[in-house]
Each structure stands twice: as structure tokens, then as C-alpha cells.
Amino acid sequence: MKAALIAIAxxxxxxxxAFAQVPVQAIRSPGGIDAWLVSDSTVPMIVLHxxxxxxxxxxxxxxxxxxxxxxxxxxxxxxxxDANAFKERLQDLNMSLGFxxxxxxxxxxxxxxxxxxxxxxxxxxxxxxxxxxDAAPLERIKRQITIGLRTRESNAGYIANLALDQALIxxxxxxxxxxxxxxxxxxxxxLLARRAALFTRSGLMLxxxxxxxxxxxxxxxxxxxxxxxxxxxxxxxxLAEIRPATPLIVRALPQPQSLVLFAAPxxxxxxxxxxxxxxxxxxxxxxxxxxxxxxxxxxQRGLVYGISTGPSVRDYSAxxxxxxQTENGDVRQAIEVIRAELARFHAEGATQAExxxxxxxxxxxxxxxxxxxxxxxxxxxxxxxxxxDIDYINGRNDRIRAVxxxxxxxxxxxxxxxxxxxxxxxxxxxxxxxxxxx
Amino acid sequence: xxPSPRFATLVSAACAAVLAFAxxxxxxxxxxxxxxxxxxxxxxxxxxxxxxxxxTHQVWYRVGAADEPRGVSGIAHFFEHLMFKxxxxxxxxxxxxxxxxxxxxDNASTxxxxxxxxxxxxxxxxxxxMRMEADRMRNLRLLEEDIASERDVIVEERRSRIxxxxxxxxxxxxxxxxxxxxxxxxxxxxxxxxxxxxxxxEALDFYRVWYAPNNAILVVAGDIDAAELRPLAERxxxxxxxxxxxxxxxxxADPPSIGPMRVTHRDEKVRQPSMSRFYRAVSYxxxxxxxxxxxxxxxxxxxxxxxxxxxxxxxxxxxxxxSAGAGANTGGLGGGQASVFASPADGVxxxxxxxxIDDVIATFxxxxxxxxxxxxxxxxxxxxxxxSRDSQEALANxxxxxxxxxxxxxxxxxWPTQIEAVTRxxxxxxxxxxxxxxxxxxxxxxxxxxxx
Numbered sequence: 009m010k011a012a013l014i015a016i017a018x019x020x021x022x023x024x025x026a027f028a029q030v031p032v033q034a035i036r037s038p039g040g041i042d043a044w045l046v047s048d049s050t051v052p053m054i055v056l057h058x059x060x061x062x063x064x065x066x067x068x069x070x071x072x073x074x075x076x077x078x079x080x081x082x083x084x085x086x087x088x089x090d091a092n093a094f095k096e097r098l099q100d101l102n103m104s105l106g107f108x109x110x111x112x113x114x115x116x117x118x119x120x121x122x123x124x125x126x127x128x129x130x131x132x133x134x135x136x137x138x139x140x141x142d143a144a145p146l147e148r149i150k151r152q153i154t155i156g157l158r159t160r161e162s163n164a165g166y167i168a169n170l171a172l173d174q175a176l177i178x179x180x181x182x183x184x185x186x187x188x189x190x191x192x193x194x195x196x197x198x199l200l201a202r203r204a205a206l207f208t209r210s211g212l213m214l215x216x217x218x219x220x221x222x223x224x225x226x227x228x229x230x231x232x233x234x235x236x237x238x239x240x241x242x243x244x245x246x247l248a249e250i251r252p253a254t255p256l257i258v259r260a261l262p263q264p265q266s267l268v269l270f271a272a273p274x275x276x277x278x279x280x281x282x283x284x285x286x287x288x289x290x291x292x293x294x295x296x297x298x299x300x301x302x303x304x305x306x307x308q309r310g311l312v313y314g315i316s317t318g319p320s321v322r323d324y325s326a327x328x329x330x331x332x333q334t335e336n337g338d339v340r341q342a343i344e345v346i347r348a349e350l351a352r353f354h355a356e357g358a359t360q361a362e363x364x365x366x367x368x369x370x371x372x373x374x375x376x377x378x379x380x381x382x383x384x385x386x387x388x389x390x391x392x393x394x395x396x397d398i399d400y401i402n403g404r405n406d407r408i409r410a411v412x413x414x415x416x417x418x419x420x421x422x423x424x425x426x427x428x429x430x431x432x433x434x435x436x437x438x439x440x441x442x443x444x445x446x
Numbered sequence: 447x448x449p450s451p452r453f454a455t456l457v458s459a460a461c462a463a464v465l466a467f468a469x470x471x472x473x474x475x476x477x478x479x480x481x482x483x484x485x486x487x488x489x490x491x492x493x494x495x496x497x498x499x500x501x502t503h504q505v506w507y508r509v510g511a512a513d514e515p516r517g518v519s520g521i522a523h524f525f526e527h528l529m530f531k532x533x534x535x536x537x538x539x540x541x542x543x544x545x546x547x548x549x550x551x552d553n554a555s556t557x558x559x560x561x562x563x564x565x566x567x568x569x570x571x572x573x574x575x576m577r578m579e580a581d582r583m584r585n586l587r588l589l590e591e592d593i594a595s596e597r598d599v600i601v602e603e604r605r606s607r608i609x610x611x612x613x614x615x616x617x618x619x620x621x622x623x624x625x626x627x628x629x630x631x632x633x634x635x636x637x638x639x640x641x642x643x644x645x646x647x648e649a650l651d652f653y654r655v656w657y658a659p660n661n662a663i664l665v666v667a668g669d670i671d672a673a674e675l676r677p678l679a680e681r682x683x684x685x686x687x688x689x690x691x692x693x694x695x696x697x698x699a700d701p702p703s704i705g706p707m708r709v710t711h712r713d714e715k716v717r718q719p720s721m722s723r724f725y726r727a728v729s730y731x732x733x734x735x736x737x738x739x740x741x742x743x744x745x746x747x748x749x750x751x752x753x754x755x756x757x758x759x760x761x762x763x764x765x766x767x768x769s770a771g772a773g774a775n776t777g778g779l780g781g782g783q784a785s786v787f788a789s790p791a792d793g794v795x796x797x798x799x800x801x802x803i804d805d806v807i808a809t810f811x812x813x814x815x816x817x818x819x820x821x822x823x824x825x826x827x828x829x830x831x832x833x834s835r836d837s838q839e840a841l842a843n844x845x846x847x848x849x850x851x852x853x854x855x856x857x858x859x860x861w862p863t864q865i866e867a868v869t870r871x872x873x874x875x876x877x878x879x880x881x882x883x884x885x886x887x888x889x890x891x892x893x894x895x896x897x898x
Binding site for chain 1: 495497498499500530539542543546547548549550551552566567568571594595596597598599600601602603605606609610668713714715716717718751752753758761762765768769789791792818822825826828829832833835836837838839
């Protein structure tokens with residue numbers, strides 16, 4: 009054993025070499041639209057991500073769910089092309105074009121081969137500027153949503169997350185879900201209004217990665233996004249007011265294994281403790297097979313297949329969330345072990361060795377997130393839309409290395425108090441009494 | 447937030463998708479990897495990509511759930527978990543911790559045809575990874591106490607993946623009917639009552655027979671080439687003893703089908719009914735000529751996207767379904783599988799929906815694809831090959847999995863060209879052979895009680 013350990017130790021000194029710098033450039037199109045660009049011609053493809061602030065959380069309460077339907081409908085026909093013709097054209101160009109909506113913003117992703125570049129960007133422009141919102145695809149999507157309303161009733165993840173949101177942030181738009189009345193209110197005029205309210209040039213954030221230079225990117229940015237209006241998006245939702253923890257919420261669902269979710273108030277990623285939280289989370293539940301919870305709940309006791317925790321940040325709320333699944337008869341024990349581990353972390357913090365290991369992993373593994381155009385585009389765009397500086401990506405490992413054991417222990421005391429966590433169990437857990445409903 | 451699975455693709459439903467990566471109308475070959483074989487019989491494949499100082503390291507064993515003795519279902523997968531326990535040099539659990547401490551990720555996966563262990567790590571840690579992987583290939587130590595808790599873990603894994611999901615339970619039974627005797631009918635994770643009885647002796651028997659350099663393929667992709675890898679591979683893996691008289695992998699054949707099979711599963715968790723149908727099919731490992739290529743093209747036309755026949759006819763035109771599609775798993779060493787599925791619109795019975803599916807298939811078998819459909823399907827399948835080149839991990843998977851499932855490097859490199867060459871006649875021939883209701887299993891998933 010000794011020989012192996014010495015040999016393994018010898019590798020540690022070299023690990024900082026693993027991370028190559030990512031050359032992110034800030035460019036401005038001739039028409040004045042800003043973007044972040046990473047040029048790399050190794051593979052003849054281009055990835056474009058666009059993001060507009062204003063998502064489902066800014067929907068009027070009469071139109072809950074409309075943002076997601078509106079973005080889905082953008083690839084259901086545009087310009088001269090009906091839904092079928094539009095999708096066939098995407099296939100003929102071997103491109104993918106998708107729009108998405110989140111609580112805080114809407115996005116567009118375009119992936120194209122270099123050879124079809126101009127035609128692909130033109131498809132994006134038409135989808136964005138001239139959507140048809142035809143009756144037939146809208147009715148089809150409404151039918152599909154209606155079925156979705158029913159199937160979610162037996163989806164453990166849906167039930168658990170809704171219960172958490174309703175317990176912790178009941179008055180915030182984040183706790184809303186689309187319902188049958190909302191589906192009925194989905195009309196073409198409402199979709200058009202929603203599109204007009206969200207897609208503006210102010211607040212548009214663009215990230216382009218791949219086989220393209222700055223000049224070509226500038227030209228295509230202008231042709232694709234240049235005719236959007238400059239107006240600011242309208243209203244913003246309030247900050248979520250987080251209610252005190254409910255120790256235990258139980259929802260019945262007939263299945264052999266229960267889903268356990270747990271959540272406590274977290275911090276925004278601008279918080280000075282953010283990087284220390286990344287390290288702390290790795291130690292308690294974010295480190296795959298190496299975390300304390302994985303060791304105690306899976307390796308030592310065989311109670312779960314997987315368990316993990318992570319910060320969950322939206323523009324108007326922040327949580328630490330965790331999840332696990334275990335046999336109905338073992339739920340009580342699993343929760344006891346999780347609570348005990350949180351309590352130990354809260355009271356004692358981490359060891360220096362744990363902090364060192366976490367930093368070595370988090371800095372060394374970062375290169376694994378940056379070994380393809382698609383991954384680089386995802387990471388860079390995430391930093392862009394998160395309001396980071398353009399060189400944030402290249403300073404990231406230095407910030408992680410600067411985290412001390414004191415920092416981690418401070419974060420453990422601040423954010424991992426077991427009494428701050430709400431536990432939600434969905435399944436048929438044995439011997440668990442939920443606290444009185446609030 | 448997701449639990450980190452010990453392995454990402456337990457069941458190789460992803461097989462077809464992994465190989466379904468290739469070029470548009472101008473067919474472009476896949477990059478040709480370098481390859482060599484060590485003296486002890488271990489095959490080595492190197493796929494160079496210098497963009498990031500990172501490597502993907504994979505060891506593919508030619509053994510999986512299809513090689514399990516009767517009554518010991520799940521042992522291949524259980525053993526995959528046990529490989530993370532320990533050796534004389536590495537304490538139990540230390541394998542993954544050491545990889546993580548060195549900034550890497552590791553995991554493993556079991557299918558019917560193979561078991562694969564993989565690490566992704568900075569290139570300057572490659573030797574460390576190779577030494578640990580070589581060490582556990584022949585020197586694993588299994589303690590009795592490691593067995594019990596890990597067996598509990600895979601029982602929980604089974605519940606997560608299958609028993610919690612009515613659709614998962616139904617699919618498992620449909621496979622068991624489609625392959626009444628062949629081991630592909632046994633779930634990779636194993637039947638619950640057999641998993642609960644797995645023990646150390648069975649695990650060690652499995653290990654001693656199959657885990658050997660001459661039964662493994664090493665794939666390394668990323669910031670390295672064969673000239674750099676070869677001396678390392680010879681020094682580290684090359685010194686391992688091969689297994690003499692490695693048994694041939696012999697699987698039984700199924701008796702001929704005696705007609706259409708059906709199974710209904712009701713569960714109180716089901717809120718929306720659905721139907722699916724499985725057909726036995728060719729695979730790249732069993733076909734003659736371009737049959738598997740033609741089947742992939744046929745399934746793409748029939749149900750691979752929202753422009754496909756099934757989606758258009760059932761969801762858009764007739765509006766009797768809210769979802770519909772089809773796909774093929776053409777990767778199996780012992781044959782493939784084609785499947786179709788749909789879920790009804792409100793007020794539509796599963797019988798009417800099934801009749802609708804049969805109509806679409808009958809029309810396709812009668813008229814075949816249009817030129818536009820044929821070209822679009824080939825182009826879609828193909829374009830993904832270029833996109834797959836963006837990811838060293840995806841390329842490593844394509845080469846490792848295809849080689850372990852009976853294909854050659856040439857087969858993989860020329861795959862886009864072969865897809866491009868598929869003719870209308872080939873598509874119709876394989877569709878007629880595959881869509882035989884007498885060789886199929888139809889599964890209906892229903893709520894516990896019919897709603898009014």
C-alpha cells in the first residue's frame with residue numbers, strides 16, 4: 009500500500025497545469041449589439057446561446073405558464089413555413105434550434121455546421137421575428153399540457169418541489185404552477201403580447217462559440233437580432249420572502265421507495281461567501297462518491313443509491329437543496345442520518361484535509377467542463393447571464409484556491425443549520441408523522 | 447442536484463443513439479483512431495483531440511449481464527459496483543476518492559454485452575488512473591462486510607430505476623416475453639429476489655473468469671496519441687497475466703415465436719395510458735450487408751422526430767395521440783430491437799390508438815419512404831457524426847461500445863458513408879422483415895381502474 013500511496017502523492021504537485029485559459033472576447037456588432045465570443049475552428053460547428061431577462065416569474069397571474077408555451081411555439085412555424093415545413097427545414101439544414109423559458113429569463117440555442125451557417129442564423133431570425141402561432145400546433149400543445157397536468161399528479165419530483173415551494177415561498181410567483189384555467193387562457197393574441205414583452209434588444213445577452221470569427225459573428229448578430237425593439241422588459245417580481253422551516257412534510261404516493269427532498273435558505277452567487285459555499289457543498293453533499301452524505305448514507309449503510317446537495321439560485325431566491333431516494337421502511341433512518349451529518353457539519357465544519365481535497369477536485373476537474381465547444385458555450389454563457397466579468401472563467405480556479413478552512417467553517421455555521429432545513433417525503437414512508445400543516 | 451449514478455447507462459437503450467452520429471449528404475468519415483494490441487491480448491484504441499489538456503480513459507470488458515449463470519441475475523452489475531471496493535494497494539472506496547482528489551471523475555456501466563469502467567481526468571494524471579485500473583483488473587479483494595451494504599445499494603438502485611416506475615416495470619416484462627430464453631430477456635440489474643441472494647463467492651467466480659486483459663479493450667481519447675500511450679500501456683497493462691482458455695461467450699437461441707404477444711400492466715400511479723410494442727430486429731453485430739443501417743434509417747422515418755410518419759399521422763393529422771414515436775437499438779451483440787410507442791388523446795381508446803399505429807406501419811410497408819423522407823433521415827442520422835466529434839467522451843463511447851459489440855474500426859469509420867448508401871429498397875426490405883406482428887410484444891400501461 010505504501011508504494012502506491014507515495015506514487016499517488018507524487019501527482020499532486022502538477023495538477024494546476026491542467027487548466028488551459030479560455031480566450032473569451034467581448035465583441036460589438038456594427039449595429040451595436042454586444043456578445044461574448046470564443047473562436048475555435050477544430051470542429052466545423054458553431055454554438056450560439058441567447059438570453060433575455062424576464063421569464064415565467066414575470067407572467068401575469070391570469071396567464072401562468074404562457075412563457076413556456078410561447079417559447080415552444082416559436083419552432084412551430086414562422087414566416088412562410090408552417091410547423092411541419094419549419095421542422096423539415098431545420099432537419100435539412102442539420103441544425104438544432106430551440107427556445108426555452110425559465111423562471112427568470114428566456115433563451116435561444118442554435119447549433120449549426122459551419123457549411124450551413126448563414127441559412128441557420130436566418131432560421132433563428134425568422135423564428136424570433138415572424139412566429140406564426142398557428143391554431144393547429146397551439147391546440148396540439150394545449151392537449152399535451154392538459155395530459156401533463158394529470159401525469160404530474162403522480163410524479164414524485166413534481167409533488168415534492170411544489171410542496172417545498174408552497175411551504176417556503178408561498179406568495180411568490182416561483183410557487184405558481186400552470187393549471188387548467190391557464191391552459192384555457194392560452195390564445196394567439198396572448199402569445200403575441202408575451203413575445204413582444206420579452207424579446208427586446210435591451211438586456212439581450214449573446215454567447216457564441218466555435219468555428220466563426222468576430223467579423224462574421226457581428227454580421228450575423230445584426231441580421232438575426234438587429235430588428236428587435238430597444239425597450240426594456242416590463243415588471244420584475246419581488247424578492248422571495250422565505251418562511252421558517254417546516255421540519256417534515258409528507259405526501260402520499262403509492263410506490264416502494266420514497267423521494268426525500270430537503271432545502272434551506274441559501275445565498276446569491278454575488279455573496280462574498282459564494283465560492284466558500286461551493287467548496288463546503290462539495291464536502292457535505294456535492295462531491296459525488298466522496299461527499300460525507302454519500303459516505304454515511306450510501307457507503308456505510310446502503311440506504312440509498314444516490315444522495316446529493318447543491319446551491320439553487322434564482323434571481324429572486326436562493327436555497328441549498330438536497331435529494332435522495334430510499335425504501336419506505338428506511339426513510340426515518342435516512343432522514344436521521346442526513347440531519348446528524350448536517351448538524352455535525354454545522355457545529356464542527358470541515359477538516360483541513362477535506363478542504364484541500366475539495367479544492368484539488370474543484371480546480372482540477374474544471375477542465376473537464378471545458379473540453380468541447382458545447383460545454384464551453386454552456387459554461388461561458390452561464391457566467392455571462394449570471395452577470396460575471398468576461399474573464400471570470402479564467403480567474404475561477406484562483407478564487408477556489410483562495411478558500412480557507414475558516415471560510416468553509418463560517419459557511420457551514422451560516423447555511424447548514426439542520427433546523428433551517430425543510431424535509432419533504434413523497435411515497436409511503438413508514439413510521440413518519442408530519443408536523444402540523446401550516 | 448441529481449444523485450450521481452455509479453453508472454450512467456445501465457441498459458444500453460442508448461446504443462442506437464450512440465452510433466446514430468454521422469454525416470449529411472456529403473458523407474464524411476469518422477476520424478480513424480490509432481490502434482494496437484498488447485502482448486497479453488489487450489486491444490488499445492487512441493482517439494486524439496488536443497483542444498483541452500484532458501483525457502477520457504475507458505476499459506471495456508467483453509462480459510455483461512448476458513453472461514450470467516442462471517439464477518444469478520444481476521451479478522455482472524453487482525460486480526461492477528464491487529470493483530470500487532479495494533485491492534491490497536487501494537482501500538475500499540479509495541478508488542473514487544483518489545480520482546476525485548486528482549480532479550477527475552469516474553464511473554462505470556453494465557449492459558447485457560459489456561461492462562465499462564471510465565475516468566475523465568487531466569492528462570498528467572493518466573498514469574495514475576491506468577495503474578489503479580490495472581491493479582483492480584486482477585487484484586481485487588472482496589471482504590464479506592463490503593458485500594452486504596453494496597447489495598442494499600443495488601436494491602435501492604433497482605427500486606429507483608424500475609420498481610418506482612410503472613413504465614419501467616412493464617418494459618421489463620415485455621423484454622422477458624420478447625426473449626423467453628435468451629439472456630436479453632433478463633434485466634441487467636437482475637430480478638429482485640435474485641439480487642437479494644447474491645453473495646461473495648458468486649461475485650468472485652464471475653471476476654476470475656472474465657476480468658482479464660485479453661478480454662478487455664482500452665480506449666483513451668483526448669490530449670494524447672498512440673506514440674505517447676503505448677509505452678505506458680505496455681508497462682502498466684502489458685504486465686498483467688491473461689486468462690488462459692478464456693471461455694467463448696455462448697448464448698442460447700430463443701425458440702421461434704408462436705404469434706403476437708400482449709401484456710397489460712395496471713398501476714395506481716398511472717394517470718395517462720400508453721402503449722408500446724417491441725420487435726426483435728437485426729443489429730450491427732448480426733446483420734448482413736447494410737441491414738442495420740437500413741433499419742436505423744427506417745425507424746428515423748417512421749418515428750424518429752416530430753416530422754416522422756407516426757407523429758404526423760397520429761398527433762397532428764388524426765389527433766388521436768398526444769405523443770408517438772419509434773426507435774431501434776441496433777447495437778446488441780446478439781441482435782437488436784425496434785420499438786414503437788404512443789399515448790392517446792383524451793377519449794381515445796388504446797385499441798383505436800393501436801389500430802392507428804398499425805395503419806401507419808402498413809402504409810409504410812406498402813409504399814415505402816418518399817425520396818425527401820429518405821434523404822432527410824439519412825442526413826439527420828449523419829449530421830450527428832460531425833457533432834459527436836465535438837466531444838472526446840462521445841467519440842470514446844462510440845469506438846469502445848461498437849468494438850465490444852462486434853464491429854470493426856472500419857465499420858465505425860465508414861458508418862456515415864454506409865448510411866448515405868442506404869437505398870429505398872434496403873429500407874423497405876428490412877422494414878418488412880422487422881415489422882412482423884407475429885414476432886412482437888405489445889404492452890399496455892393503464893391506470894388501476896378505468897376512469898369514466
